[in-house]
Amino acid sequence: MNAASFSALAEFLHARSGIVLTPDKAYLVETRLAPLMRREGCADLGALVAKVKAALSGPIADEVVELMTTNETLFFRDGKPFEHLRQQVLPKLAAARGPRGVIRVWSAACSTGQEAFSVAMTALEIAPALAGCRVEILGTDLSREVLRRAETGRFSQFEVQRGLPITMLTKYFRKDGSEWVVKDEVRALVSFREWNLLRPPQPLGRFDVVLLRNVLIYFDQPTKTRVLENVASVLAKDGVLYLGGAETVLGISSRFAPLDGARSAYALV
Amino acid sequence: MKTVLVVDDSRIVRKVARRILEGLGFAVDEAENGAEALAACRSRLPDGILLDWNMPVMNGIEFLHALRSEFGLGEPRVVFCTTESELDAIQRAIEGGANEYIMKPFDAEIIESKFQQVGLL
Known part of the structure; x- marks a missing residue:
């Protein structure tokens, strides 16, 4: 070469x-x-x-x-952020937003949608604790091709066996030939949109939770700072940002501080 | 070291599963069918069982029922590993006391993911 x-x-x-x-x-x-x-x-x-x-x-x-673009992804990747969402963040946000409120979640660089659908299943699992507060999930990616796949909500047998507990598979998916398709109740919570993280995200609206996991690792320092600045500009004051297990904001952005007791979770300063 | 009993009538599947599980740090025993597996459990209960469905002598679901009625529901952790991939088969396995379920073919990543989910990794 x-x-x-x-x-x-x-x-x-x-x-x-x-x-x-x-x-x-x-x-x-x-x-x-x-x-x-x-x-x-x-x-x-x-x-x-x-x-x-x-x-x-x-x-x-x-x-x-x-x-x-690297499109590596799996359901409930790393487990812990979803536990944190389920046990603490979503119930707390639901209490703050009220019974007719909306919690908006951004799965940034969502690839084929596993992360976005994992958040949807998490929200459905704790629906009573959300007391009528709706959860809307937006998955965005740079790649039209992966978004086309995400839109279908269809996954191969191999994909549904990576990270997805079997009880969630039987509860939230139906089988169609050799593939598995997310049920309408899951699909209804998620929408997808083509988006470049370098652009100012205001057209996407405000978010209560942003998952930007294993994305920053592909960027250089100035780009990391710019992307985190973009996220900070649309994150609610009591919102939460999740990064990947090997990522940090330290030395990159002064807009976020780690949340106590939660690995890879950050709040606005 | 945690132990896993691989129950499958295919020597090749047992060999592949053994290699993957040993790579994950487990001590591995093998059985060719449910009856052999039940005898192995009576002599020493493993921490986990990787269990095929369709086997001669005693199949996987019969073995699972016998295991749970003799040793209770909690231990060992049972991961089905079978070509049966229809929802009703999966539901039967879960109702019978399986903790996780793998649809063949499998690879090292799937085995690792499922053994993490049942708390053995």
């Missing part, structure tokens, strides 16, 4: 999505972009980068961003 082509690709990707492509990720470029290069008749990465540069908002540029 030509170094100039690699850095041109890295520059494009960073400007477009904030994702940092370091030279040790060269193998990712090869494995993920090879089928697109073949389809587009590009002899090498340089030829593909030239096509991207020729139409920066064109379909090939979009596809490159989608292919270079």
